[in-house]
Amino acid sequence: MQTLKRLLIPVTTAMAAFLCGPAPAQSVSGVPTSWAIQNYVPNQVVLYYTGSSCTSGALTFPSTAVQADQDRLLAVILTAKTAGQQVTIYYSVSGSSCVISSFILQ
Numbered sequence: 847m848q849t850l851k852r853l854l855i856p857v858t859t860a861m862a863a864f865l866c867g868p869a870p871a872q873s874v875s876g877v878p879t880s881w882a883i884q885n886y887v888p889n890q891v892v893l894y895y896t897g898s899s900c901t902s903g904a905l906t907f908p909s910t911a912v913q914a915d916q917d918r919l920l921a922v923i924l925t926a927k928t929a930g931q932q933v934t935i936y937y938s939v940s941g942s943s944c945v946i947s948s949f950i951l952q
Contacts, residue, residue, distance in 0.1 A: 871936040871947050874898050874905075878926050878933050891916040893923070898937060900944035905937055908945050922951045 874897045881903075882894040896903040907916060926933045935949040 871938050872899065872944075873934055873936045874903075875932055875934040875952075877930055878923050879930075881923065881927075883920065883923055889913055889916060891920060893919075893935070896935065898935075898944045899939060900942065905935060905944050905946050908947075911946075919946070919949055922949060926951055 876897065878893075878896070881896050884892050884894065886892065891907065893905040894902050896905050898905050907919075922933060925931065932952045933949060934952060936947045937944045938947055939945075
């Protein structure tokens with residue numbers, strides 16, 4: 847019985863941690879023809895009118911994002927606008943901001 851208890855406690859703890867983890871990211875998908883891209887000095891790229899749940903459909907990068915992340919997003923959005931391809935952006939809502947966690951050109 848003691849062996850069973852020693853086995854079950856870590857297993858149930860791990861399962862609880864997995865099941866009670868952070869909420870999955872929300873996403874927005876589409877051909878970004880109506881999305882606006884704004885660059886704020888010194889280097890903060892913000893997307894508007896994306897259809898996200900935030901004010902004006904705004905999506906921003908977290909403060910930990912590096913310039914290369916923003917450059918890649920800009921390249922993906924411009925490519926999708928030009929080629930008429932779909933983009934999916936995953937984000938989390940943090941207070942009143944929608945923070946980008948990842949994106950993909952499809």
